[in-house]
Amino acid sequence: MSAHCLRTAAVCAAFVLSVCIASPDAAAATARAARPAEPGTVKDSKPMFTQQRQTEHRGEQDDLLSAGLGLDGLRAMVPPAFADAAHPTAAELRRRALWANWRGIADLAPGGGYGELYGSLAPVPGREFSAFAIVPGARQPHRVLVQVPDGFDLNKRCVVVTASSGSRGIYGSIAVAGAWGLPKGCAVAYTDKGAGTDYFDLDAGRGVRADGTLGGADDALAFTPKAGQREGGAGIAFKHAHSQDNPEADWGRHVRQAAQFALASLDQAFPQQAPFTAANTRIIAVGISNGGGAVLRAAELGGDGALADGWLDAVVAGEPNIYVQGARPLYDYTTQAALLMPCALLHKPLAAMPVAPITGDSAQSYCDFAASVGLLGDEARQADTPARAQAAYERMRDSGWSDDALRAGALSVNFDLWRAVAATYASAYGRFVPAAQARSKDPDQPWVRYVYAAATPASKDVPAASRAANDNERAAWWADASGIPPGAGVQLFGPAASDPQQRLAPLAGLRELWSGQLLQSAIAPDSAQALTRAHERVRKGIEETRAGAPRKGLPIVVVHGLDDGLIPPAFSSAPYVAMARKAGAQLSYWQVRNVQHFDSFLGLPALSARYLPLLPYVYTALDRVDAYLDRGEPLPADAVIETTLRAQGQGLKAENLAIPK
Incomplete structure (x- = not known):
């Protein structure tokens, strides 16, 4: 997962022409319908692809790779502006989303080597084909998008298929797959893998349409919470946490559907050279972070519908979030780090970067809290902060953390990533509703106490408070957000409390969902039975994400x-x-x-x-x-x-x- 999450964002480019593209041919659709359902899913009569669009990106002010911004434009510290902040156009949103996603993934700073030592941002003119795709059994769609350069090599027939890093939107792998594949004349297929920036404002009843603009709950939106969740709702829901699909369990299928959409799009782009199939088109999968985990999950899968077995030719996975039997899953080490790492980084021999969490609670507060709930052993209850820091450090080292990983983990502490990731994944794995509705809508969920909302500015003496979003903020989320708050004006709020011990207690609740054991000073749940049920739901969701072996003979790096x-x-x-x-x-x-x-x-x-x-x-x-x-x-x-x-x-x-x- 990545919290390439923290960078704020961007959008679109010049002239866009919207037309429909055809679905896969009827024979392929019939073949898909005749196949047995994937394990753990049910057959679904919905079309695989809906809300299909085609847009063109050429000329001095637009292209596929950077929406015409180029390296200088992407280096700009201020995102491309909207002419009307409350009503940006689809083209403006796309340009700003590309600006944000490049800056969230790559080091574009002068001297960093991008565009000189490695990588390219030379303009690549071409077309984009996009749609919503649905995995059988899923409640919500994922986005798929295919970029077809004008210089597509019809002799080589190459597709690079990718998934966004972290929980990013559909352009979340542009700096990984697009930057490599488009200049080489390959088509590049993307999926947001069931996450992304299609936030839904529960106060206003507004979400995101296929082109990134806003619509009401009755429009064809990329993410629409169930009617029962929308009624009387407050705050913000987002797909990764609140789709109730546990999207990570389907990451490989998301990638495979993106490859299917790529072949259908190439048929549309080059009808005289159709059909494009896995047999006559090279398909290479690449991704980093959560995207790296997604392409490794795709490496397990055989063909489906228009894709024959052996549909993937090679896989490259960078820093993959991948879980296998016997290893520690993300949720385990994230909830441990959320509680112990701020304290462990005070261990002076570690020589870590300074710890200053943006939440305002000091690293010492974390040491005090961890000691009070028994995470550091009995001796730490009466110990001073250095002794508590050493105890936290030793516990993390004993559980597999290296000193190098701990030092770099200071970035995740300071930018509040551990709390953000833990809260999001708890909701996803447990298929929980937004926390503001938990008491009335889901009595098994007393542990995910965080809510997502716009915020009033904090001051020295007054903390930020939740409020309804305004039109300008809401309009920019699709372009600016990273898929997991905090960011883009959306904050993560726990229960209001003046005491650090009370503010940190919800982190203990997230850890309890992993362990199934109550921590001594955590907020008491309604019942031990409720904790057991919630714990089992989260563990079941995690187990659904466990990776299997890739196809034998498939080249993987x-x-x-x-x-x-x-x-x-x-x-x-x-x-x-x-x-x-x-x-x-x-x-x-x-x-x-x-x-x-x-x-x-x-x-x-x-x-x-x-x-x-x-x-x-x-x-x-x-x-x-x-x-x-x-x-x-x-x-x-x-x-x-x-x-x-x-x-x-x-x-x-x-x-x-x-x-x-």
Whole structure:
């Protein structure tokens, strides 16, 4: 998962022409209908793709890769403006979304190497095909989008299929897949994998239409809470947390449907060269963070409908959020980090970055709270802060955290990512309703006490308070948000409390959903039976996300930074690689020193001197699998890549990256 989450956002580009594109042919639709339902789903008579659109992106002010902004425009500190802030056009929204998603993923700062040492932002003219797609059994659709460059190579017939990192919207992998595939003449297919920025304002009854503009609950929206949830609702609901679909369980199917939509879109774009099939079109999957987990889940799947078995030709996964049997799932180590990491980072021998959570509670408050609820052992109850910090550090080390991951985890502490991720995933795994309605709508949910809403500004003495959103804020969410609040003017609110112990208690409730055990000072639930039911719901949801082995013989390259403090490789890529190899997978594994989870933070001088970007290694891995498929060149060998840090103020150089030859 990524909390590439924290960057605010962006949108659209020039002239857009909307027309319909055809659904897959009737024979393929009939074949899909005749297939048995996927395990754990039910057959659904809805069309696979709805709300289909085609838009064109050419000329000096528009293109597929950056909506005409180019590197200079993406580096601008202020997002592209809307002519009417309350009623932006679809083109304005798209341009701003691209601005936001580039800045949320890549290091575009001068000296960072993008566009010079690696990557390209040269204009790529072409067309976009988009739709809502539905996984059988799901309540809510996911978005799919295919970019077809005018320079599409009809001789090579290449599709790069990808999924957004973190919980980002449909352009959330533009800097990963689009930047590599479009300049090479490949079509690029995207999915938001059932998350994204299609927020629904419960106060106003407004959500997001296919083109990013706002509509009412009766419109065809990308996410519409059930009628019972909308009635009398307050605040903001978003798809990842509140779809009640547990979208992570279907990540692989989302990617596969994006590939299906790509082939149908190519049939529409080039009717004289149709049909495009998995047999005559190369399909490479790539993603990072949650997108990396999604493409690895797709590697498990056989064909479906228009896609034959063996539909994927290669997979590249960067810093993947992936869970296998016997490893620690994201929710386990996230809820642990939310409670213990702020305190552990005060352990002086660790030499971590300063800890200053944006929530306003000090790291010492976390030490005091963890001690009071028994997370640090009996001796810590009467100990001082350094002793408590050492106890928190030792518990995290004993559970698998490396010092490098802990140091980089300071970023997630300071930007409130642990709380944001834990609250979102608790709701997703438990299929809970928005917390403001929990008491009346879902009596099993007394633990997810966080609500999402716009906020009044905080002052020195007065904390931020929830309020209804205004028209300007609501109109920008689709472009500006990252898919998980806080961000884009939407805040995460716990119960109002003046005492830090009371403010932090809801974090203990999220941990209880994992452990099934009450912490000593957590807010008492309605009953022990309710905790048991809620715990079982969350654990069931987590188990639905467990990965299986990839198809034998499928070339896979996994790339992970050894300093990753959000998705440590010890909990994710390392156990996945071991499982996949035991099952006979053809897999290469690059472990990169001095690389953490967020390339976008490297524009900060203190971080650029401490870390290197991940994207150059992902692009290189794609180059290597492409050469393997084209010319039979060897796949990359396993490597622990010994990088060299740049001095503060120096530009990135090839020797810093030490990419294997």
